[in-house]
């Protein structure tokens with residue numbers, strides 16, 4: 389073991405999605421015509437009015453440290469967003485702004501977990517959850533779901549997974565990578581189990597709230613108001629307003645926990661970027677119609693992609709209800725053609741067909757791949773053509 393790096397960090401895997409994108413870029417640099425459907429961000433630009441508000445902030449000299457938990461204007465916009473979109477009422481001291489939803493999630497884990505505390509994570513999961521939990525000294529407990537269960541957490545299995553050490557359940561809906569959502573009824577069934585275990589908190593990652601075209605959005609706090617004191621809601625502007633590079637996310641939850649998260653933030657990154665906070669405040673005050681055209685695009689691409697994937701022999705896929713991801717099962721192809729695993733499949737697909745997609749292993753399920761449809765319609769069509777030809781070439 390390398391003594392220069394802490395044992396904790398030696399256990400942490402680097403982000404697989406960034407790794408595949410880097411590999412695709414390298415091949416592009418070598419002159420190959422590579423298509424990447426590995427991206428985890430909207431393919432359109434940040435709306436002009438948001439960019440304009442940032443320019444004004446710079447011109448006005450809004451370039452200094454702000455309050456650790458975010459500027460009042462943005463916190464009030466977040467407070468109003470929760471009222472308008474979710475019918476949830478939070479006091480300002482129940483809100484904190486962070487550098488992306490990722491930091492809000494990380495702060496929650498650091499503020500909440502003691503060493504050995506267990507966190508229940510539903511697989512397939514977003515790549516960063518288990519690694520973040522380990523960095524915060526917790527233990528990720530992975531609950532597997534399958535395509536047959538529509539990738540949803542079964543309440544009975546949830547209950548079987550609970551131990552004396554369980555401290556937190558992490559939920560993400562709409563889900564990266566599966567594109568599924570939890571309905572109010574699903575959440576109420578989960579809430580019924582959790583109401584028996586008062587020590588367990590629930591962390592709801594709502595970052596894809598608006599990237600949704602089927603089912604009404606709900607989270608554990610809207611579906612089970614009796615659990616609101618145990619819920620931490622994380623959201624942000626990254627996906628909804630195509631602002632991934634601006635790095636603004638936020639969390640809402642019990643005062644005591646938010647206060648602790650503020651301490652964590654104060655000693656790590658101080659405050660989120662002042663200019664980006666102004667831009668995020670502008671974004672949250674825009675009508676939701678600004679988001680609609682982006683979501684319409686994702687739905688159109690999905691409605692083309694889903695049947696096209698289904699038509700490929702050996703692929704089993706369910707429709708996504710939101711996000712910009714599809715998570716097809718390729719187990720038949722893997723076994724028929726003796727692939728060692730999904731990673732080998734994706735490596736060969738990239739090298740032989742110039743198409744980058746992400747192996748399901750990164751999300752906790754090695755029988756799947758994640759395909760992002762955050763790209764032009766023509767690019768998606770060409771990508772599916774390449775995938776189809778690659779699979780046919782294996783025969």
Ligand SMILES: Cc1ncc(COP(=O)(O)O)c(C=O)c1O
Pocket residue numbers: 428487488489490491514560564593595624625626627632635636637
């Ligand atoms: C499920 C999920 N949560 C959180 C994040 C992080 O969002 P942000 O860019 O705001 O940190 C991502 C980004 O890919 C995500 O997919």
